[in-house]
Amino acid sequence: MSVTTYNVIGTRPIRHDGADKVTGRALYGADLQLARMVHGAVLRSPHAHARILRLDTTKAAAHPGVFAVVTAADFPPAPTDKIVDFGEGDTLLSSLRGNILASGKVLYSGHAVAAVAAVNAHVAAEAVALIEVDYEPLPCVLTAPAAMAPGAPLLHEGLANGNVAEYVRHEIGDLAAGFAAATVIVERELNTATVHQGYIEPQNATAFWSSDGRVHIWCSTQGSFVARDASAAVLDIPVSQVRVTPMEIGGGFGGKINVYLEPVAALLSKKAGRPVKMVMSRRDVFTGTGPTPGSRVRVKIGVDAAGKITAAQAWLAYEAGAYPGAMVGPGAMTVFACYDIENVLIEGFDVVVNKPSTAAYRAPGAPNSALATETVLDEIAEKLGIDPLELRLRNAAKEGTRRADGPRYKRIGCVEVIEAMKASAHYNAPLPGPHCGRGVAIGYWFNIGLPSSATLSVNADGTVNLIEGSTDIGGSRTSLSMQGAEVLGIRAEDVHPTIVDTDSVGYTGVTGGSRTTFATGLAVYEAAQDVVTQMKARAATLWGTKEVEFSNGTFSSGSNSFSFAQLAAQLGATGGPVVGSAAVNPRGAGGSIAGLIIDLKVDPETGKTDVLRVTSVQDAGKAIHPAYVEGQMQGGTAQGIGWALNEEYFMDGSGDMRNSSYLDYRMPTALDLPMIETIIVEVPNPGHPFGVRGVGEANIVPPLPAVANALYRAIGRRLHSVPMNPATILNL
Amino acid sequence: MATVFIPTVVRPRLGGLAQLEASGTTVGELLIDLEARYPGLSQFLLRPNLAISVDDEVTPLGVLEPVRPDSEVHFIAAISGG
Numbered sequence: 001m002s003v004t005t006y007n008v009i010g011t012r013p014i015r016h017d018g019a020d021k022v023t024g025r026a027l028y029g030a031d032l033q034l035a036r037m038v039h040g041a042v043l044r045s046p047h048a049h050a051r052i053l054r055l056d057t058t059k060a061a062a063h064p065g066v067f068a069v070v071t072a073a074d075f076p077p078a079p080t081d082k083i084v085d086f087g088e089g090d091t092l093l094s095s096l097r098g099n100i101l102a103s104g105k106v107l108y109s110g111h112a113v114a115a116v117a118a119v120n121a122h123v124a125a126e127a128v129a130l131i132e133v134d135y136e137p138l139p140c141v142l143t144a145p146a147a148m149a150p151g152a153p154l155l156h157e158g159l160a161n162g163n164v165a166e167y168v169r170h171e172i173g174d175l176a177a178g179f180a181a182a183t184v185i186v187e188r189e190l191n192t193a194t195v196h197q198g199y200i201e202p203q204n205a206t207a208f209w210s211s212d213g214r215v216h217i218w219c220s221t222q223g224s225f226v227a228r229d230a231s232a233a234v235l236d237i238p239v240s241q242v243r244v245t246p247m248e249i250g251g252g253f254g255g256k257i258n259v260y261l262e263p264v265a266a267l268l269s270k271k272a273g274r275p276v277k278m279v280m281s282r283r284d285v286f287t288g289t290g291p292t293p294g295s296r297v298r299v300k301i302g303v304d305a306a307g308k309i310t311a312a313q314a315w316l317a318y319e320a321g322a323y324p325g326a327m328v329g330p331g332a333m334t335v336f337a338c339y340d341i342e343n344v345l346i347e348g349f350d351v352v353v354n355k356p357s358t359a360a361y362r363a364p365g366a367p368n369s370a371l372a373t374e375t376v377l378d379e380i381a382e383k384l385g386i387d388p389l390e391l392r393l394r395n396a397a398k399e400g401t402r403r404a405d406g407p408r409y410k411r412i413g414c415v416e417v418i419e420a421m422k423a424s425a426h427y428n429a430p431l432p433g434p435h436c437g438r439g440v441a442i443g444y445w446f447n448i449g450l451p452s453s454a455t456l457s458v459n460a461d462g463t464v465n466l467i468e469g470s471t472d473i474g475g476s477r478t479s480l481s482m483q484g485a486e487v488l489g490i491r492a493e494d495v496h497p498t499i500v501d502t503d504s505v506g507y508t509g510v511t512g513g514s515r516t517t518f519a520t521g522l523a524v525y526e527a528a529q530d531v532v533t534q535m536k537a538r539a540a541t542l543w544g545t546k547e548v549e550f551s552n553g554t555f556s557s558g559s560n561s562f563s564f565a566q567l568a569a570q571l572g573a574t575g576g577p578v579v580g581s582a583a584v585n586p587r588g589a590g591g592s593i594a595g596l597i598i599d600l601k602v603d604p605e606t607g608k609t610d611v612l613r614v615t616s617v618q619d620a621g622k623a624i625h626p627a628y629v630e631g632q633m634q635g636g637t638a639q640g641i642g643w644a645l646n647e648e649y650f651m652d653g654s655g656d657m658r659n660s661s662y663l664d665y666r667m668p669t670a671l672d673l674p675m676i677e678t679i680i681v682e683v684p685n686p687g688h689p690f691g692v693r694g695v696g697e698a699n700i701v702p703p704l705p706a707v708a709n710a711l712y713r714a715i716g717r718r719l720h721s722v723p724m725n726p727a728t729i730l731n732l
Numbered sequence: 733m734a735t736v737f738i739p740t741v742v743r744p745r746l747g748g749l750a751q752l753e754a755s756g757t758t759v760g761e762l763l764i765d766l767e768a769r770y771p772g773l774s775q776f777l778l779r780p781n782l783a784i785s786v787d788d789e790v791t792p793l794g795v796l797e798p799v800r801p802d803s804e805v806h807f808i809a810a811i812s813g814g
Contacts, residue, residue, distance in 0.1 A: 083780050090780040090810070168809065169740040197814070254814020329781065329809030360814035406737050406806035407788040446811045449792060513813025585792040697813055 004622075007552065008485045009690055012627045013492040015478045021248075029204035029220045029247040030279050037206070038067050040261075040268050040278035041124035043114045043131050044288060045106035048142070048354040048655025049153065050135035052104060052113070059130040060116055065123035068271035069131070070264065071114045072103035076236035084233045095323040097234050099357045100263055106135070107155055107322035108354050109656045110287025112260075117268040117276045140354035140655045144296055144317035147353045155322060155352045165324030166350040168332050170404040178311025178343030182302025184383045190372040191721040192704070193648035194294040194319065197361045198639065198667050201250025202285045207265035208275040213237075215266050218245045222252040222471050223510030227259055228502045234263040245501040246471045253639070254360030257510050258290055286660040290359025291649060293318040293326045299335070299372035307386050307394045311343040312336050316369055318350060321357040326350040330446070331365030333405045334701070335373055337444040338414055338593065339395045344404040354655045360512060362636055363445040363697035367643065367704045371722065374441035374705030379718070388440050388709070389427070393418045397444075410590065413619030413683030417442060417593045420681050426597050426615040436601045436612065439710030443701020447589040447694040448513035452520035453506025456484060456495075456527045458535070458578040462565025464488060466497040469508030470520045474635075474696065475628040479517040480524045482624050483690065487528035489553020490564050506583045514694020515589065517624055518685075523584045525689055530580030535567055538574040542567075588687020594618040594698035596637060596706040602714045607726030609645055609711065615677040621685040621693030633699045634676040640703025642668040648723050666725075734762055734803040742776045759784055759805055760795035783810040 020026040057069040075097055082093040097103075102111045114131050118124035141147040141155075147163040159165045179185060205219040215235070221227040224246040232239045249256065261278040268276040280288065298315040314335045320326035332348035381388040396414040403409070421427055421440060431438055455467040466484055470476055481495035488495075508520060536548040539555040539562060548557045555562045562570070571578055599612040616633040623629040646666035650659040659665045684691025704722055712718045717732050733753040738746060746752075752770075754762040763774045783790045784797065785806040791797040799805065 167741060171740045252814075257812070257814075330811055333809055333811075360812060362814040364812070364814050405808050407785045407804075407808065410788060445813070448811055448813055449790070451792075510812075513811065515813065587789045587791060 006486055007489070008482045008492050009622065009624050010626065012625060013478060013482070015475050016481060016497055017472065017477055026248045028201060028250060029206065029218060032206050032218050032247065032277065034206065034208065034275040037275040037277055038117045038119055038272055039121040039124050040115055040117045040265055040276045041121060041128045042112045042264070042284065043128045045102065045109060045111040045113055047106055047135050047137050048109045048140040049138040050106050051138060052102065052106065052133060053136050054132070054134040055114065056132040057114060059132070060127040063127040063130055065119040066116060066127045067274060068117040068268045069114060070267045070271065072101040074267050075101065075234065084230055091325060093233055096230065099323055100234060100260060108356050110356055111322065112288060115264045115268060117272045142353055142355060142651055142655055143294065144319045144349065144351040144353065147351045148317060148349065155354065159352065163352045164349050165320060165352055168329055168348040170332060170344065170346040172402065172404050173343030175311050175313060175343050175345045179302045181304055181310040183305040184380050185300065185302040186376050186379050187298065187300035188372065188376050188720060189296065189298040190375065192295045192368045192371060193723060194291050194355060195643050195647045195649065196286055196291040196665070197253035197255035199251025199253060199255060202280040202282060203256065203260055203289055204279040205261035205265045206275055206277040207262065207269045209266055209270035214241050214243065216243045216245070217262050217266065218247055219262055220249045220256055221246055222249065222256045222473065222512050224469060224471065224502050225507050226257060226510050227262055230259045231262045231266060235266055243501055243503045246499060249471050249473055252473055253362050254364055254512055255290055257512055258359050260289055282662065283660040286665065287356060287657050290321065290357055292361035292364060293320065293358045293368065295319065295368040297369050297372040299376050301376050301380060303380050303384065307384060307391050309339055309341045309395045312341050314346045314369065314372070316348040318365065318368065319353045319355060319358065320350050321355045322352060323357045324350055324352060326358055327360065327365035329365070331369040333403065334366040334444050335369035337403055338397055338442050340397050340401040346404055362639065362700040366443060366445055366701045367640060370441065370443045370701045371704040371708065374702065375708050378709040389418055389422045392442060411683060411686055412591055412593060413681050414593045416681050416683050417595045417617050417619050420617050420679050421595045421597055424597065424615055424679060426613060426677060431599060432612065435604060435714055436599060437710040437713030438597065438599050439706040439708065439713065440595065440597050441702035441705035441709060442593060442595040443698055444591060444593055445514065445698035445701060446591045447518065448515045449519050449586040449589045450509030450513070450515055451583065451585040452508045452523040453583040454520060454523040454527045454581070455505065456531050456580045458531060458568050458571060460569050460571065462490065462568040463494040463496060464490065466495050466524065467500055467505055468497060468520055468524070469500060469505040470516045471511040472499060473511050474632055475625060476511065476516045476520065479624045479628060480521055483521045484524045484528045487525055488531060488564055514592065514696040518589055518688055518692045518694050519584065519586055521692060522586050522688060523582045526582030526584060527580040530582060531578055534578045534580065538571060538578070539567055541574050542570060586687065588685065590621055590685030590687050590693040592619050592693045592695060592698040594702055596702035598706045598710050600707065600710040600714050602711065602729060607729035611641060611673050613674060615679065616699055617679040617681060618695055618699050619681045619683050619693060620695045621688065622682055622691035623680050624690065624692060626680060629680055629695050630678040632695045633678045636697065636699030637676050637703055638668055638673055640700040641673065641707060644704045644707035644722050644724060646723050646725050733801060734799045734805060736762055736766060736805045739807050745776065746770060757798060758795065759786065759797045759799060762799060762805060763795065777807045781810050782807050
């Protein structure tokens with residue numbers, strides 16, 4: 001456990017953007033107003049799969065108040081093999097552009113076909129209705145098994161195998177020998193529905209294509225540089241010609257990494273000669289952006305009489321949606337990642353279907369596969385008469401454990417998380433009565449590094465301005481400022497963070513992969529070290545010495561000493577401003593293990609499930625701001641519970657989503673959940689000076705299986721598909 | 733000699749070999765060594781959405797990453813996150 005003492009880290013200062021957020025002064029994309037700005041709207045396909053026979057925008061273009069109309073034909077030609085780099089995830093330019101505006105065929109209901117810019121949103125909507133499209137409807141496929149079946153309608157030509165875009169396989173040891181050594185073998189098949197990240201703020205983008213050829217985009221994005229690079233690729237212009245200003249973001253959870261409106265608004269602006277603003281409706285968000293994949297996962301695990309896993313096998317088929325990229329790779333890498341298993345075979349299939357092209361969602365791919373593994377283990381624990389956490393503890397991955405995909409773990413906190421679960425008050429409390437069940441599960445997420453940049457400039461009053469490029473979704477302004485403050489020996493409140501546009505800071509990767517507090521935090525740490533070095537030189541000048549010490553915010557040499565603020569006041573007389581900068585591309589992100597304990601009660605008459613008590617446990621490495629770590633744990637847990645119990649894209653047979661509003665897409669609210677208890681485990685990450693591990697994602701992995709296991713204990717039967725809603729429970 | 737682990741889906745192209753010894757001081761040099769013995773192998777290892785792991789750490793340097801004689805090199809799915 002972490003024992004280092006800090007002055008700032010581990011405290012709970014008020015977030016720097018708090019006042020603006022709670023008073024409504026914070027500016028989101030929909031708030032943006034520019035001179036001569038006009039408004040865009042998108043025409044979307046009513047068909048899940050159809051050939052576009054005729055697309056006529058003549059009447060829309062002639063409609064009074066319309067400034068521009070664009071279709072896919074307005075994009076520059078796309079090379080079929082050009083790759084767009086999203087950091088550690090890439091996509092084909094042709095797929096990216098095809099998803100933004102359809103060409104030739106529409107591949108899902110909601111697929112964008114054309115867009116209009118008009119004097120206001122109402123006129124834009126009228127003009128969209130005047131666009132004439134003749135479709136030739138084609139048969140659609142909506143699930144991975146259906147799309148993999150012989151004779152299934154094909155979405156694309158030239159994929160690896162029909163609708164299978166990619167096949168992944170990991171194999172270690174001797175699977176047959178492992179199963180032969182098992183006392184108990186359980187094999188089950190689990191299904192998950194397509195679900196959405198459910199961020200409150202819809203996608204939006206405003207663009208102005210200036211007469212000098214530069215494009216300025218204001219948008220809600222998890223990564224301003226990714227939005228810049230992707231938009232530049234789609235528009236076939238140099239990245240230096242695009243400037244992206246990230247507005248405040250009302251949630252993303254992985255769903256705001258891809259671009260949808262940005263290049264369209266830019267094209268409309270180029271034609272209109274004015275800034276063009278586009279804001280999605282909720283239905284646009286559901287049907288026109290990227291949900292997370294539905295999946296079918298089959299897991300077979302063998303365990304010997306001592307409770308040691310002898311072999312494990314998994315088969316995963318994930319729905320990519322209309323274009324390849326279903327996150328089955330990470331699903332396959334995480335399916336058994338919590339455990340030390342010698343004999344493993346994992347096969348995964350990335351399958352295109354006639355649904356919206358999927359996007360990342362907190363620990364993408366991992367909840368789907370963990371649902372299968374963790375429910376099978378629960379069943380095995382019962383058969384062997386072993387406590388379910390004890391079974392996990394006996395097989396927990398440790399430092400040096402080799403994953404099935406090859407690499408061995410550095411220091412991880414799997415054992416510590418399970419032990420914290422076992423020791424928790426919740427796990428040792430009795431259930432309150434009949435029809436109640438308790439479930440447990442654990443899960444893993446890798447976390448990532450990627451580049452980040454930061455600049456710190458010292459003010460004469462002893463405060464510091466922090467310039468950085470990470471979109472702040474969960475309080476990262478504060479978690480970054482705290483790391484700078486810790487190094488400089490000042491208060492967190494004395495660091496003033498600003499998130500700037502892509503022209504104003506060095507390249508910074510997405511706020512995703514649980515990387516911001518780790519990687520941008522490391523950039524701030526290094527920039528602060530740079531400041532300290534420069535400040536020591538200033539003190540040396542003042543004192544006429546070469547040796548200056550710095551500790552706890554005090555510069556000293558012999559009998560001389562200055563606080564940080566005292567020395568900051570002297571900078572003007574010792575050479576001028578002190579500005580510290582750093583750019584990093586770190587390795588050693590340090591994966592995180594999370595666990596969940598959940599108590600449920602099921603009404604036998606209605607099938608309604610009430611969540612009685614929840615405890616989320618997670619290894620944070622070192623919690624910079626414990627309240628924000630707890631918030632991440634609670635948020636991921638709430639989303640996972642919603643995914644498990646109620647959320648789904650309810651599609652009709654023609655591929656149309658029939659519940660595309662928050663009235664019908666049943667996300668949990670504060671009324672549905674108790675206060676989620678949290679236990680932060682701190683196993684420091686050796687790859688970060690403060691031991692930070694990202695905490696944004698692993699917490700959504702265990703809720704699905706923990707809910708499934710709790711439901712089994714409440715109703716005595718196992719469900720094998722999520723959502724496990726009242727109708728499913730009553731139909732058992 | 734460093735050890736290069738072959739992704740399972742590529743192993744059939746090498747007669748089922750799971751790992752190969754290769755010489756060099758960087759990942760790139762290892763691949764040049766392997767390419768001489770197994771022409772065309774690199775194209776299956778250096779692909780979009782595959783990251784390079786050296787000694788159990790995904791490297792931001794890719795083929796420029798230094799390796800030691802006892803290093804392990806893996807080609808694994810690139811992880812992004814949400």
